[in-house]
Amino acid sequence: MKITVNNIEYTVSENLAELKLSAYLRENLDLTGTKIGCDIGVCGSCTILVNNKPMRSCLLKLKDVADKQVLTIEGLASSDGTLHPVQQAFIDAGAIQCGFCTPGMVLTAYAFLLENKQPTREEAREAIKGNICRCTGYQQIIDAILLAAHRMQKRLDTENAEIFDNLTRIL
Numbered sequence: 001m002k003i004t005v006n007n008i009e010y011t012v013s014e015n016l017a018e019l020k021l022s023a024y025l026r027e028n029l030d031l032t033g034t035k036i037g038c039d040i041g042v043c044g045s046c047t048i049l050v051n052n053k054p055m056r057s058c059l060l061k062l063k064d065v066a067d068k069q070v071l072t073i074e075g076l077a078s079s080d081g082t083l084h085p086v087q088q089a090f091i092d093a094g095a096i097q098c099g100f101c102t103p104g105m106v107l108t109a110y111a112f113l114l115e116n117k118q119p120t121r122e123e124a125r126e127a128i129k130g131n132i133c134r135c136t137g138y139q140q141i142i143d144a145i146l147l148a149a150h151r152m153q154k155r156l157d158t159e160n161a162e163i164f165d166n167l168t169r170i171l
Contacts, residue, residue, distance in 0.1 A: 001066045005029060006075025012062055021065060022046045022057035025072060033073035033103040037132075044131030047104030048072050054108045054130075073103035076110060085155065086110045089148035090141070097135035105131050109145045119149055 001012045005025070016024065022039075025031040025048070034057055037045035041056040048057045049071040050064075076084045083091070086109050096102050105128060112119070112127035119127070124145040125138070133141060 001063065003062060003065050003070060004068070005031070005070045006072055007069075017061060017063040017066075019062050020058055021048070021060040021062060021070070024062055025057060025070075031072045031074050035100055035103060037100065042132075043101075044104045044108065045101050047107050047131065049107050049111055052111055052114055054104075054111045071107065073106060076106065084110065085151040086113065086144075086148040089151060090144040093140050093144035093147050095136060095140040095144035101131055101133045101135075105133065105141055109141075109148065113145070113149055113152060117149065117153060119145065121146065 001014055001017060003010050003012055010029070012024075022034055022036050025034045026036070034048055035045035036058060037043035039046075039058045041059040044056070046057040047054050049055070050060070050068050052069070052071070076087060078084070086106055090096055090102065090106055090109075095105070108128055108131055109124075112124070116123060116127075121142055124142045127145070128138070128141060
């Protein structure tokens with residue numbers, strides 16, 4: 001069986017098909033950014049993305065992600081270590097305190113922003129409702145999501161302007 005985690009393909013023995021994905025990520029791949037909180041799918045600290053959709057890794061077996069793309073918090077930053085705009089926004093908005101919920105919150109926010117480029121405050125609040133944070137009171141997290149949306153849009157606008165400029169030079 002093959003699984004892809006952070007754009008790296010792994011061959012996994014069929015004997016491990018029933019192993020929880022959260023355990024495999026942490027124990028076999030040493031991707032400890034995936035936290036195990038409640039271990040019953042309620043808190044959201046184990047959230048990862050499967051084909052860009054937030055999923056609870058404590059509820060998934062390895063067989064559930066065969067031939068799918070899994071993204072953990074470790075795979076969100078650029079290969080040179082530059083943080084993704086969502087990660088940087090969480091830092092800049094003070095949305096990280098103890099950090100236990102942060103990986104799941106960041107990935108949930110990232111997936112949300114892939115679908116909703118200009119969210120309202122209420123939409124951002126709704127998007128993270130399945131992730132529990134005991135420290136921040138959520139306001140800084142919502143601020144971070146809105147800040148990330150703004151920065152991602154600005155980056156996209158800049159990239160599009162550069163493409164347009166290059167095309168006009170060619171034509």
